[in-house]
Amino acid sequence: MELNTYQQQAFEYQRKNIETYGKRAWGWTVFYVLCILAGLYALFLQITKGHGITGMRDNVVWGLFIVNFIFFIGLSYAGAIIAGLLHLFKVKWGKPIIRLAQFMTLISVIVGPIFILLCVGRFDRMHHLFIYPRIQSPLTWDVMAVVTFFTGAVLFLWLALIKDLAVYRDANLNVPKWKQKIYKMLALGYRGAASQKRHLLLSQNLMAIIMIPLSIVVASILSWIFGMTLRPGWHSTIFGPYFVLGAVYSGCGVLIVAMWFYRKLYKLDYYFTDRHFTYLGYIMLVLAAGYGYFTFSEYFTAWFGSEKWDSELIHKLFSMSEYGGWTLFANVAGIALPMLIVAIPATRKPGYIAAGAFIMVMAMWVKRYLIIVPTLEATLLPMQDTRAEYVKYSATWPEWALTIAGIATFLLFFTVMSKFVTVVPVSGLEDTHTEHEKHQLQHEQH
Amino acid sequence: MKQEEIQDQGRRNFIKTAAIATAATATCGSLACSCSSKKAAPGETVKLLSPEGEIVEIDSAYLNHQEHMSIVSKLEAREGIAGKKFVMVVDLANCKNARSCISACQKWHYRPKDVEWLTVKLLKDSDKAAPYWFPKQCFHCDNPPCVKVCPVDATFKRQDGLVLIDGDRCIGCKFCMAACPYSTRVFNWDEPELPLDIRDLAYSPETGIPAKVGTVEKCDFCPDRAREGLLPPCVEACPNGVFYFGDENEDTVSNGLETVSFTKLITDKGGYRYQEELGTKPRVYYLPPKDRSFPVEKGYQDADSAIRERFKEYKDLLGKKAETEE
Numbered sequence: 001m002e003l004n005t006y007q008q009q010a011f012e013y014q015r016k017n018i019e020t021y022g023k024r025a026w027g028w029t030v031f032y033v034l035c036i037l038a039g040l041y042a043l044f045l046q047i048t049k050g051h052g053i054t055g056m057r058d059n060v061v062w063g064l065f066i067v068n069f070i071f072f073i074g075l076s077y078a079g080a081i082i083a084g085l086l087h088l089f090k091v092k093w094g095k096p097i098i099r100l101a102q103f104m105t106l107i108s109v110i111v112g113p114i115f116i117l118l119c120v121g122r123f124d125r126m127h128h129l130f131i132y133p134r135i136q137s138p139l140t141w142d143v144m145a146v147v148t149f150f151t152g153a154v155l156f157l158w159l160a161l162i163k164d165l166a167v168y169r170d171a172n173l174n175v176p177k178w179k180q181k182i183y184k185m186l187a188l189g190y191r192g193a194a195s196q197k198r199h200l201l202l203s204q205n206l207m208a209i210i211m212i213p214l215s216i217v218v219a220s221i222l223s224w225i226f227g228m229t230l231r232p233g234w235h236s237t238i239f240g241p242y243f244v245l246g247a248v249y250s251g252c253g254v255l256i257v258a259m260w261f262y263r264k265l266y267k268l269d270y271y272f273t274d275r276h277f278t279y280l281g282y283i284m285l286v287l288a289a290g291y292g293y294f295t296f297s298e299y300f301t302a303w304f305g306s307e308k309w310d311s312e313l314i315h316k317l318f319s320m321s322e323y324g325g326w327t328l329f330a331n332v333a334g335i336a337l338p339m340l341i342v343a344i345p346a347t348r349k350p351g352y353i354a355a356g357a358f359i360m361v362m363a364m365w366v367k368r369y370l371i372i373v374p375t376l377e378a379t380l381l382p383m384q385d386t387r388a389e390y391v392k393y394s395a396t397w398p399e400w401a402l403t404i405a406g407i408a409t410f411l412l413f414f415t416v417m418s419k420f421v422t423v424v425p426v427s428g429l430e431d432t433h434t435e436h437e438k439h440q441l442q443h444e445q446h
Numbered sequence: 447m448k449q450e451e452i453q454d455q456g457r458r459n460f461i462k463t464a465a466i467a468t469a470a471t472a473t474c475g476s477l478a479c480s481c482s483s484k485k486a487a488p489g490e491t492v493k494l495l496s497p498e499g500e501i502v503e504i505d506s507a508y509l510n511h512q513e514h515m516s517i518v519s520k521l522e523a524r525e526g527i528a529g530k531k532f533v534m535v536v537d538l539a540n541c542k543n544a545r546s547c548i549s550a551c552q553k554w555h556y557r558p559k560d561v562e563w564l565t566v567k568l569l570k571d572s573d574k575a576a577p578y579w580f581p582k583q584c585f586h587c588d589n590p591p592c593v594k595v596c597p598v599d600a601t602f603k604r605q606d607g608l609v610l611i612d613g614d615r616c617i618g619c620k621f622c623m624a625a626c627p628y629s630t631r632v633f634n635w636d637e638p639e640l641p642l643d644i645r646d647l648a649y650s651p652e653t654g655i656p657a658k659v660g661t662v663e664k665c666d667f668c669p670d671r672a673r674e675g676l677l678p679p680c681v682e683a684c685p686n687g688v689f690y691f692g693d694e695n696e697d698t699v700s701n702g703l704e705t706v707s708f709t710k711l712i713t714d715k716g717g718y719r720y721q722e723e724l725g726t727k728p729r730v731y732y733l734p735p736k737d738r739s740f741p742v743e744k745g746y747q748d749a750d751s752a753i754r755e756r757f758k759e760y761k762d763l764l765g766k767k768a769e770t771e772e
Binding site: 128 | 560565567568569580582591594595596597598599600615616617618619620621623624625627628629631632633634635636637659660661662721724726752753755756757760
């Protein structure tokens, strides 16, 4: 594989990252594995003792697990849309960040569905989904959607990796034999021949064209698990687009945060420039405005219409004795804050933007909680139950342990993958630095 | 009964027509007997058909009448009883929250005290409206939101109008519970506590017994009893004849005390279905709480403390009368 000087430089710069699994990486890996082990212990208890150890009960039948499912799956769809668009529109500055977006796509589509397995009462019967499928159920649609999307995500990432894998294969890297073998195997004998190039580009374009609408379809299907029921706060015509936008928005935030971390960890300032933060910040701002608009429409129509069942939910969401504080957090930190940070020139800096994005991602997680739990607590008939735990949901430690384990799995995958392939793709990378940036970076290096 | 006769009949017909019994002895396992409805005197022996198809003679003292043996196949349990269209009418004017229906239901289905397939709510529709007791079981909707969303066809609608659950197939995703606007369904969060002899029974969607951990269950209108021409235990247990159960095709419903025309009952008394606007088309009709047999606060005053605790927050719905009696 031939690389031009700029690309070669990018490769040599990142070479050590994939050649060594340093102390720091090991440290984090051990930490993540410990978190996962704690989660597995909670899972063991849940399997042996039953779902009674969770906070879920007959009224609030879904809790943290489904919140996490929506959250991670959303990131996945976002990654595919962002990577797809950057690829398809040949956005030159976007090239260094495509891989992070694709990492996020694949990892989240693995982590997300795990939470569905945790939530179902009988995961020993998951094969029933395939031997007794019922096509009318939105859940069946979602099974098909996730499986299709997972396949797409693998192909999309792999196709994008092939050129780089060929580079690693040919670079005589100082890595163990098995790793060499994997590079060789996954590179599928790519040599950079003209026909190979053409076919690869064609396949990548096709995948990008497939993945963008697919993400929209699957995110909508996810929303329809809720939208197709008769419950207030769920049974809404805008739920499909609302979920699509929410997914892309939180995904954009995670991408910014990931970019910031890798920039610090691997000193990738030259590739993840301030300009990347600003551009993604602008995208985040637009998405925040859109998400805010959708949220406003949702609440405003429900409140103004003031149907009894709707009003009950709105009351729960906005009364300070119930979810009012969280609603405030979700909308201030989740919508207003990132918009302000990007809009004000003084705070339009990588650090601020990343911090804003991080808080926004957390707020978007809370927002998912606010979509799921209060609606389930707003029943048509009064609950009138003697058991307090049946009336209000409160997550238990096994649910939190498994949530943390999920996040740890997400980060572990990121760590491992960034040690396997370079975070910034090298082949096809183009020098988009302005003279000013080059000057500045050189200045910083000295 | 002669041996030849038994062999002549198909096994299914045999089981259907005969009364069902199991016998547990030290030597043989469970046996289905053909002793029909008449009870053998102690010391007498009866002939039984063993699971292996052999005729065995056994002392009647070892016989244990078992009501909950599934008498139909899984397939039949999915199809329902031909020609029937079950319907229920609940007369709100007569309910005083006696809660006999709930305990009868729990007893029949071997459910613990706080698992209620049938609940009695205290409702008050608007500020000036009078409060009333509202018994609520599964509505067995004709357009069931729960059935629509089940990904594995574990909950299904039958030709006789019933909505049942196959607990052997349910994956416990709880989507049906989220979809049911009436919060009818309950989940087995932990391993259900069941009597030993119930635990090993063959499961049938018609009986829902034995309950299975990690699966959903709910009121089933007791189709196993309907097959025998019996009313559901809630209907039989109600001291005030609140529940009428019957067949819409025959246009007959009974509350155990009187058998009346379904159409006439809901026409004369202004029957309605709860939240018609949701479009679920329930098979349960309510008769409005007009000309009541009991003052509403009686249901609160006569209830035991745990139940009173339940309605504490709602007590003001009952007005001052409930307070003074405390």
